[in-house]
Amino acid sequence: MIRLLLILFNLQVRFLMKVHSFVRNKATEADPALKFSNFLYFLFAPTLIYRDHYPRTKTTNWKFVARCFLQCLSVLFIFTVVIMNSYPTPEQWCQKFTPNDILLIVMEKLPYGILVVTGIFFLIFHSVQNLFAEILRFGDRLFYQDWWNAYSFSIWLSKWNKIVQDWLYYYVYRDFREFVCDNGALAKLVVFVVSFGVHEWIMYSWIGGFFPVMFVIFMGVVFPLTFCEFPKWTIFNILVWFCGVFFINLGLLLCAFEHYALLNAPLENPALWELVCPRFITCDCVLR
Template sequence: MGWPFINDWTWTAQVFFTLHTLALLMKMHSYAFYNGHLSETQRRLRALDNPSTASRESAYRYPTTSSSSDDDTRGKEEGEKVDVGTLREDLAMELISPLGRATYPQNLTVWNFCDYLLCPTLCYELEYPRTQRIQWTEVIAKTLAVFGCIFLLTITSEEFILPVMIDSAARLEHVESLSETVLILAESFADRHFYSDWWNSTDWLEFSREWNIPVHHFFRRHVYGASRPHLSRPMATIITFLISAIAHELVMACITKKVRGFGLIAQMMQLPIVLVQRTKWVKGKKVFNNVCFWISMILGLSTMCSLYVLF
């Protein structure tokens, strides 16, 4: 992870390298943990050949990326005893893909792993839905969209964000009054408005679900979903947000070459805001919540960037 800094890469290259490294780490985590779960499931299935000594606890269903609630992925209550026939069927079904064309351990091949690495997902599955043939128009369109977005992000950042922040940093070194400082920071707030076109959420939980769906699936499955059997829902949510905040702080460190924790604190402050928005006095007022979200998004990001510039 320190290679980009040692070679003095540009911040865009550093972020690109860091994000792809994190993506590969998350992919390998998902691959290892899911296959580990399947290995344990297979062991329990084989142990049922001797029912007198085998565990009779219900089969654990690994969290999926398609379920809408963590309770849907946990199967029967922990510790509940089931009959051997039902348990054998549940364990066997866990070893088969939903489409029925792949099973464990036949999936443990180099080709399967390489195929998974190239799939646009962070969560490993035994099998993914496939089209009958390659739609080359879609491939070309998505490829152009990817490189087009990278180009626009780079141009926007280099031409409109960095110059403003660098200029603000230089001017802040020579300010003589509080009013001048406020005016300079206010300019930074205004220059952050173009990010608003990327998000249309009414609260931070909705934003965390929709801004990056593959990452959301990974955290819900391997962090939140894996924590739920051992922790309460609030604690699992806090841990999920904390790990996500640490990853975002790492990206900010690549951009600013500073580790200050402002991004981590800002992201963790989203949870109290969500609690307020979920109260009976505020919940359901979509327009009001949307306005509050925009205010916190614009002022929060601008303030965070300004803090990285100042300190």
Template sequence: MHRRRGRTSPSVEREEVEKNLRYLEENEEQEGNNQKDDNNDEEEDEDVLRAMTVEGIRDRMQQMRQDVLEQVNEQWNEMLSDVLQRLEANVSGSGSGNKIFEDTDKYVDRRKSQKEGILSDKRFQPRNSLLTDLFKIKHFRTIYNIFVVILIILFINTAVCDIVDTGSTHLGVRTIMLGFGKFPTVINIWLLMKGSTFALYIIFSFWASQRSTLPAKTLPRKILDYGCLALFILYQAAFIALPVKAILAEDLPPVSSLVVLMEQVRLLMKTHAFVRSTAPKMMLEESQKLQKTQKSQVDISGSSKCPGFSKFLYFMFAPTLVYRDSYPRTQQINWRKVIWNYTEVVLVVFYVAFVFERFLVPDFRQFGEHPLEPRALILSIFSTMMPGILVFLCGFYCLLHSWMNGSAELLRFADRMFYKDWWNSTSYDAYYRTWNVVVHDWLYTYIYKDMYEIVTPRNKVLSTFTVFAVSAIFHEYILAFAFRFFYPVMLLMFGGIGLVLVFLTRKHDKAGGNIFVWLTLCIGSGVLLSLYSMEYYARINCPPYQDSFLDLFLPRSWTCHRL
């Protein structure tokens, strides 16, 4: 059979039908996709319109705000990074080759002990005072310049007010002359106190040389030891009583009395530090030599050497209260720094005189002529907060920075960490440890360590309480004999409230803690300055009590007034 030409087979027709069907399906899918795209375009247009509404604009503004904050934060971080780099960079020292924060260990002043139950010791090393390093950065130097401007304003204010009121001006000189009156007598008392410390060294040297000549654990040696110990205690008692008697007999003004009493306490702490540090070390060395002699059957005992007089003399003038046979020294004296530091001391004295003349004396010199009202007392305390904190800062800068750095430069004393960054303290525990490192080192070395290691083994609470008690008593002792009355405001605030705040704020480590510290410092300075000023002028304007002894302890400012 022959097939008809031009006719396709069924399989080919089936393939063509399936092909057409697929083509139709693809066209339908394409049209569906095109429709979806059109719908998406319409949705995008709606989104754009929605973005133009109030909510969209608000979202855009928030995003812009976030972007701006991020840029500011980045710039702030860059600035802080630049400051830290400057702190870590090398700076020219005063001959000691110091670098600012050269290592993380630089401002650590304790050397850990390897023995259990023994606390760490003071470590001396070459370093600048913190403000000395910070003032090399222009941002911190500006703060110093602000205080200089305030001094200039106070100077002009004092001059103008004096000229308007009296037609003449004294620029704080009268206040300084009244406060530092009879200063030649102060020099004479100081010379006698300093001379007595040299006599103490002679007696101590005699004890050291004679002790080694006596057999160990014998009655003559015990008599010598206990006799010299009793003599040392009598010396300390006389060293406290005689200068006070001279102050009262000569009737020294308050500031001159403060100078004598502060120098008296300083020398008392130094002599105690010398004997306490040297005597046990000499006795231990002698005991070790004796043990070696007994083991080797050879006499190598010898006498333990007393530190030379030059070491003792240097310690008596060095700006530290912890004794060492040697200290890190600088290579030479920078006389320019010496002159400028002592010039700053004089300028700060005038600064404080201006503050007293402008803010304190006018408000308190007539105190006692009118009844004391609670309203007046509250206003007085709050009005003296700013002058009080200003006097506090001036006292810190004058004594712990300018005077100490001037003395350190003059004596080539290289370790000048007389304070730490107490202004950053977030707790009173940190504040008391950092604001006066010189006194804190003495209290820690000779009071806290002895209490913790010997008297009350490992009792931190009792050791801390003893430190605060000793410090508060001597603070109140200085103020009581300087102003001639016992008004235990400092004793209660420092030894009472201050001790409580140490335990209450010990774990505070946030910015709120620093605000609290500064707020309480301002309030405390206002309370101290206000109450002591009231009592001082009440002693001038009010008649004394009939009993002269009770008159020293009973506040006149509470009861006295003139109608």
């Protein structure tokens, strides 16, 4: 049920972003004539930027389609094995923890976090996007760039997901600077707020409650670091890798704590402060 909700929320967000792109593009055209076939193609194409025409390949390579599909199944199988054998069971989530225990769990699961992060990237941004692109003969395959070579957080975030990055640039960053305020730093802040606000909306479908841990981590730590320019040294590339995986792993594990706390100790007639305060702390899963 949780997996189904996550899929539905992701599809909902994707559809809303596509509709905004379509309306934004057609509203500024002198001749907003629309062929329904173009709009229908756009709904399934691996892009969030609407165009009447896209570069197309001549044929569909069905062997490549089959390979991408097998890659998706392989990654999902690996995820199942890793999560079932390396992460705590639902019963273990509700035992008593100290803050040191939580930090120890995060550090112990860091190698698995690397596998999860790279697996999510490979599944969503490589296999799935190339699968749909090949079936639809979509020619523009720049879904990501070499984020693994990034030596700063700004480069890592801009290269990790080019599909969403392009949408944020065209319809949030550029529009904000053109129509609201021509300030690059402020526009960048708005991009982060919109991006991670949507991430929290999706996470809400998994957790079942308000728990903006990813928003706090990325707005409080990662966002200030995007203004820092580091030398192109290997040590900074390793640091970006470690911090990125650590923060994502920390966020996912804390979300799991909150999810099982709400599941095993649900609130009855909660006050406003109880809705905002993390449940895994107030239900005494964490020893003070």
